[in-house]
Amino acid sequence: MKLSGIKPNPTNPRIIKDDKFQKLVKSIEEFPEMLEARPIVVNPEMIVIGGNMRFKACKAAGLKEAPVYMATWGETKDREFIIKDNVSSGENDFDALANEWDATELNEWGLDVWNPELNPDSLGEEFSLADGDKPPFQSLTFTLADEQAEFIKNAIADAKALEEFKYVETMGNDNGNGNGLYFLVAQWAGQRI
Amino acid sequence: MGRAKDIIVKVIPSQLANEFVKRHHYSGKVVNNSVLHFGAFLDGKLGGVMQYGNPIDKRNVLNLVETSNKGFNSKWNEMLELNRMAFAPILPKYSESRCIAVSIRMIRKNAPHVKWILSFADGTQCGDGTIYRASGFVLTNIKKNTSLLKYNGQIIADKTLNNSNYKQKGMSAGKLKKMGAKPLTGYQLRYIYIIDKKAQLNCPNIPFSKIKEVGAGMYKGEKTGG
Numbered sequence: 001m002k003l004s005g006i007k008p009n010p011t012n013p014r015i016i017k018d019d020k021f022q023k024l025v026k027s028i029e030e031f032p033e034m035l036e037a038r039p040i041v042v043n044p045e046m047i048v049i050g051g052n053m054r055f056k057a058c059k060a061a062g063l064k065e066a067p068v069y070m071a072t073w074g075e076t077k078d079r080e081f082i083i084k085d086n087v088s089s090g091e092n093d094f095d096a097l098a099n100e101w102d103a104t105e106l107n108e109w110g111l112d113v114w115n116p117e118l119n120p121d122s123l124g125e126e127f128s129l130a131d132g133d134k135p136p137f138q139s140l141t142f143t144l145a146d147e148q149a150e151f152i153k154n155a156i157a158d159a160k161a162l163e164e165f166k167y168v169e170t171m172g173n174d175n176g177n178g179n180g181l182y183f184l185v186a187q188w189a190g191q192r193i
Numbered sequence: 194m195g196r197a198k199d200i201i202v203k204v205i206p207s208q209l210a211n212e213f214v215k216r217h218h219y220s221g222k223v224v225n226n227s228v229l230h231f232g233a234f235l236d237g238k239l240g241g242v243m244q245y246g247n248p249i250d251k252r253n254v255l256n257l258v259e260t261s262n263k264g265f266n267s268k269w270n271e272m273l274e275l276n277r278m279a280f281a282p283i284l285p286k287y288s289e290s291r292c293i294a295v296s297i298r299m300i301r302k303n304a305p306h307v308k309w310i311l312s313f314a315d316g317t318q319c320g321d322g323t324i325y326r327a328s329g330f331v332l333t334n335i336k337k338n339t340s341l342l343k344y345n346g347q348i349i350a351d352k353t354l355n356n357s358n359y360k361q362k363g364m365s366a367g368k369l370k371k372m373g374a375k376p377l378t379g380y381q382l383r384y385i386y387i388i389d390k391k392a393q394l395n396c397p398n399i400p401f402s403k404i405k406e407v408g409a410g411m412y413k414g415e416k417t418g419g
Contacts, residue, residue: 095225098211120234123203127229129304134269 001068003059005046012052014086023110024057032063039067041081049078050085137173156180196235197287202295205232205242213242218279219319219414220348227276231299233284233292241280241288243296245273248311249352257333257385258309260392273300275312278324290327297328301388308389316411317341317379318348321404323412325384332399334383335409341381342366344374379416380409 041050210230226246233241314322351366410417
């Protein structure tokens, strides 16, 4: 679709710093195919509700057209989408990034991982470390076949949706999946008595 | 000591520490369990990194030192492992021992519950721990290497193979050995630094002369003496 027919969202709550914007422009220039996988999302009035920065960057990169997805969800869902589209639930594992990826490339792609120019005066000498007893929680790791893992995850999700789950004995644990697993196993154990 | 005393040690973000270690540590790898990262700056430039964290086999090492904390649970947070240390050649002689001393002073101030530090010298690829000895650590074990494996030109620690990422891929230390992986020739040396003066070693304090005696000497990746 022609970019000239699309309007930026005047109430878009997202901003981008100039250097990051320039990286985004460069990224689109070098890898425009990425836009096919992540089209700009517009509402029926052709106002951008997802990808405002990409829209601006496409124009700055000199593109005349870009892939667009038109959403017809209505204003309430459009507003919800604008926020949810930009919520990042996960976080980067910087140890894995350091071991498996190249920092120069990551920086070029817009992820800040390496800043050798850091001013030591801006850094502190204070920190805190965990103190006291071992927390009364532990992680268990199992190896499962994909089908087994899906089965168990679905069972835990189903268990968590039950009314009885609200009354499960958590013993101070606030991990929902852990409590869900305990709930299932406790029920299984109860049936064997 | 020369210019080593001009080095400033600061707490730095893990991203920065990891990238530095990846570039300057002989292994080219970072470990995943570091919780505290120190940077050594000279004339405003980052020239060294020390990373402290929890040992992978914490349950097995907690009893190496007898402290006022009794029992496994109460000892849980009383120690740290210095698990990565990388210094660039821009730093002067004696920088490492000075930086270790400063970092331990900072740990004593900010985390007074930490009573001792554990570290290992890799006498198969790097050194026998000259820096630790210069920094006041005691030698508590010299063990012929069985845990660092070489396979297809890659060095892999067997402990790493036991983590979930590798297990998910169906890989294990035993499997890799069956595929032809061989342990690197040389020794692993365990060092301990006691911060809390009331704490006592619960394992042998081995004289440094033993390193030469058993042929475990190594300096900058080259076998020495013995």
